[in-house]
Amino acid sequence: MMNNLSGMRCAVLGASGFIGINLCRSLTGRVDTIRAFGRRQIPPEDLAGCEWIAGDFSNPTCLPHVIDGCDVVFHLINTTTPANANVDKIAELNSNVVSTLHLLDACRETAVKRIIFVSSGGTVYGIPNEVPTPETAATNPITAYGISKLTIEKYLRLYEHLYGLQYRVLRVANPYGPYQTAQGNQGVIAAFVRRVLAGKPIEIWGDGSVTRDYIYIDDVVEALELASIHVGSGRIFNIGCGEGRTLSAIVAAIERQLEKDISIQYRPGRPVDVPVSILDSTYAMRELGWRPRTRFDDGLYSTVMWMRGRLQ
Amino acid sequence: MMNNLSGMRCAVLGASGFIGINLCRSLTGRVDTIRAFGRRQIPPEDLAGCEWIAGDFSNPTCLPHVIDGCDVVFHLINTTTPANANVDKIAELNSNVVSTLHLLDACRETAVKRIIFVSSGGTVYGIPNEVPTPETAATNPITAYGISKLTIEKYLRLYEHLYGLQYRVLRVANPYGPYQTAQGNQGVIAAFVRRVLAGKPIEIWGDGSVTRDYIYIDDVVEALELASIHVGSGRIFNIGCGEGRTLSAIVAAIERQLEKDISIQYRPGRPVDVPVSILDSTYAMRELGWRPRTRFDDGLYSTVMWMRGRLQ
Numbered sequence: 001m002m003n004n005l006s007g008m009r010c011a012v013l014g015a016s017g018f019i020g021i022n023l024c025r026s027l028t029g030r031v032d033t034i035r036a037f038g039r040r041q042i043p044p045e046d047l048a049g050c051e052w053i054a055g056d057f058s059n060p061t062c063l064p065h066v067i068d069g070c071d072v073v074f075h076l077i078n079t080t081t082p083a084n085a086n087v088d089k090i091a092e093l094n095s096n097v098v099s100t101l102h103l104l105d106a107c108r109e110t111a112v113k114r115i116i117f118v119s120s121g122g123t124v125y126g127i128p129n130e131v132p133t134p135e136t137a138a139t140n141p142i143t144a145y146g147i148s149k150l151t152i153e154k155y156l157r158l159y160e161h162l163y164g165l166q167y168r169v170l171r172v173a174n175p176y177g178p179y180q181t182a183q184g185n186q187g188v189i190a191a192f193v194r195r196v197l198a199g200k201p202i203e204i205w206g207d208g209s210v211t212r213d214y215i216y217i218d219d220v221v222e223a224l225e226l227a228s229i230h231v232g233s234g235r236i237f238n239i240g241c242g243e244g245r246t247l248s249a250i251v252a253a254i255e256r257q258l259e260k261d262i263s264i265q266y267r268p269g270r271p272v273d274v275p276v277s278i279l280d281s282t283y284a285m286r287e288l289g290w291r292p293r294t295r296f297d298d299g300l301y302s303t304v305m306w307m308r309g310r311l312q
Numbered sequence: 313m314m315n316n317l318s319g320m321r322c323a324v325l326g327a328s329g330f331i332g333i334n335l336c337r338s339l340t341g342r343v344d345t346i347r348a349f350g351r352r353q354i355p356p357e358d359l360a361g362c363e364w365i366a367g368d369f370s371n372p373t374c375l376p377h378v379i380d381g382c383d384v385v386f387h388l389i390n391t392t393t394p395a396n397a398n399v400d401k402i403a404e405l406n407s408n409v410v411s412t413l414h415l416l417d418a419c420r421e422t423a424v425k426r427i428i429f430v431s432s433g434g435t436v437y438g439i440p441n442e443v444p445t446p447e448t449a450a451t452n453p454i455t456a457y458g459i460s461k462l463t464i465e466k467y468l469r470l471y472e473h474l475y476g477l478q479y480r481v482l483r484v485a486n487p488y489g490p491y492q493t494a495q496g497n498q499g500v501i502a503a504f505v506r507r508v509l510a511g512k513p514i515e516i517w518g519d520g521s522v523t524r525d526y527i528y529i530d531d532v533v534e535a536l537e538l539a540s541i542h543v544g545s546g547r548i549f550n551i552g553c554g555e556g557r558t559l560s561a562i563v564a565a566i567e568r569q570l571e572k573d574i575s576i577q578y579r580p581g582r583p584v585d586v587p588v589s590i591l592d593s594t595y596a597m598r599e600l601g602w603r604p605r606t607r608f609d610d611g612l613y614s615t616v617m618w619m620r621g622r623l624q
Binding site for chain 2: 101
């Protein structure tokens with residue numbers, strides 16, 4: 001692991017979410033300051049060692065206090081999911097893009113040096129015209145969620161151009177691992193494992209052929225850390241394992257891991273789901289010195305172990 | 313000119329603007345209905361033959377009335393300019409993107425078949441990595457204005473994907489010609505000619521080397537009409553002449569045309585101005601059967617003649 005984060009003062013926005021908790025836990029003891037910002041009034045018990053600040057991202061007045069004095073801001077907040085963002089596109093735009101513009105203005109005012117934004121490798125490209133998909137592929141989202149992520153990427157570039165606020169964007173594939181709770185309808189692996197452990201059937205939208213690039217959370221966290229200290233001209237990086245797995249393959253892997261047959265309820269496919277999303281992450285490997293270290297079966301094992309512990 | 317527009321019911325949003333007036337005048341007598349929508353309470357006198365509807369684009373309740381029963385909606389409205397949009401990026405996003413989302417929802421509700429959107433060939437690409445720039449080039453705007461245009465393009469694609477609302481986007485270069493008034497700070501040719509005819513010096517931001525692709529308004533109008541009836545898979549088309557002219561060359565051409573020396577005041581360059589923007593419009597030529605017909609000197613002559621008439 002890297003050790004050159006020492007002295008860094010950072011803010012993690014969305015610190016009680018799946019990626020946020022993992023990032024904060026990884027940073028703890030290795031940086032100078034961690035301001036952990038999230039909606040929960042009481043800090044998550046797993047975030048001992050962080051300075052917890054409760055607040056609502058949609059309220060811009062709280063932001064300067066959170067990020068003041070920080071070198072790096074990790075922006076991990078999603079207020080919606082790909083599936084629900086299309087329902088009210090204006091609310092989606094306001095809650096994600098407008099709130100992020102308030103954040104960027106606050107970063108300027110408080111002289112934050114760099115912002116790291118988690119974008120969405122599974123939605124910004126839309127139905128990809130190249131698979132695995134590199135960062136240079138066309139970006140034609142089929143969800144308002146993906147449009148918001150892409151628009152925020154454009155504003156980040158604008159703020160660097162106009163004001164010198166550095167940024168890095170990680171277009172993360174489908175992350176999975178400990179602390180993914182499957183609440184808020186994101187994370188099929190967490191959702192599947194949770195239901196199987198609870199003795200319930202799982203639901204699959206479509207025929208099980210929808211293919212995604214699943215990336216273990218520790219690898220995502222390492223990419224975030226590398227992006228925070230990256231020197232170079234690259235700004236936008238795909239973060240995926242580069243391998244596609246169908247929903248049916250995920251179910252089979254969970255069946256092997258848990259040694260039980262899984263009952264599946266099939267539902268109609270959703271128009272928000274692109275049929276296949278696999279990222280080409282060679283640019284991140286070259287520029288960030290990153291690589292996906294975790295084999296899928298090992299990651300799934302850790303995920304199952306963590307969820308078993310939580311459900312006891 | 314095309315004659316197969318007959319029977320078409322169309323709405324022109326932004327009908328009292330430069331492109332809008334020219335489009336309405338071209339359509340008059342060739343289509344079934346023209347709803348001309350703009351902010352002026354009294355219709356522009358040049359729009360006899362159109363059904364004038366006064367209203368504010370930012371008020372979504374007026375939109376269904378304007379577009380109800382229309383086959384094609386021409387969306388020509390800009391509420392900002394590249395130069396002023398960066399000042400308040402959230403206001404820019406609200407006045408252009410959010411208002412357009414209201415329009416798209418109104419199009420769904422009223423069963424509009426197709427929307428034609430005028431995007432910005434000079435700003436969506438940012439500092440181009442290819443010149444002349446094709447539609448497939450990277451899109452990295454350096455103005456909030458360009459980000460709004462690009463974001464609207466993405467939503468248009470989303471609405472076609474989700475709801476079948478057809479769209480075509482014209483990324484228009486720098487249009488010039490009659491009815492460009494240089495009010496609202498857009499249109500250097502109009503601004504220069506107006507000041508020279510009034511005996512005033514002109515202002516140039518930078519050293520005069522900023523290079524743009526100037527396209528005569530009649531050619532833009534023809535592209536709009538062709539886009540309204542286009543059948544094919546293309547959606548986004550550059551509309552430019554494919555030739556670059558510096559500000560200094562524009563001044564020299566006006567000097568030749570008016571046979572007088574022009575006094576120039578140089579001002580510092582602006583960060584919103586990309587150094588060069590020239591569009592590659594071969595895709596529009598192939599897909600729309602369009603081509604830029606007007607030679608620059610002829611277009612400039614018509615522009616000068618029109619403005620002389622207006623200033624008398």
